[in-house]
Amino acid sequence: MKIDTLTPNNSILKELGKRLSRVRKQQHFSQDRLAEQAGIGVATLRRIEDGQDSQLGSWLKILKALQLTSSIDSLLPETFNSPMAEVLAEKGARYKRSSPAEASTWEDEGA
Numbered sequence: 001m002k003i004d005t006l007t008p009n010n011s012i013l014k015e016l017g018k019r020l021s022r023v024r025k026q027q028h029f030s031q032d033r034l035a036e037q038a039g040i041g042v043a044t045l046r047r048i049e050d051g052q053d054s055q056l057g058s059w060l061k062i063l064k065a066l067q068l069t070s071s072i073d074s075l076l077p078e079t080f081n082s083p084m085a086e087v088l089a090e091k092g093a094r095y096k097r098s099s100p101a102e103a104s105t106w107e108d109e110g111a
Helices: 009-026 031-038 042-049 056-065 069-075 083-097
Strands: none
Touching: 009 042, 031 042, 031 056, 042 056, 056 069
8 A cells, every 4th residue: 555645644554554564474573572572562562563553662662673773764864855945956056057257257358
């Protein structure tokens, strides 16, 4: 399922729970073992995998136990440039490069 701005929160939670369950199984973790490794209760892990609301701190512990810390960093990157910010920065750089004072010299100015 593709998650976008129109996806309801409860659907996002269910999808993330399914994805977590799939990753846990691929890494050969039982719910009991992953909960223990993450330092959370098994009931908490079950609620998360069932798509129920949970605390971000629990997610962080789980992702660290699964060695998915890069996923944490990509959730909210340290630096983020919106497409509009990139276009404006490019325009500004282009304007500076083509500045009339720098771009041309008069013939009588000499070299």
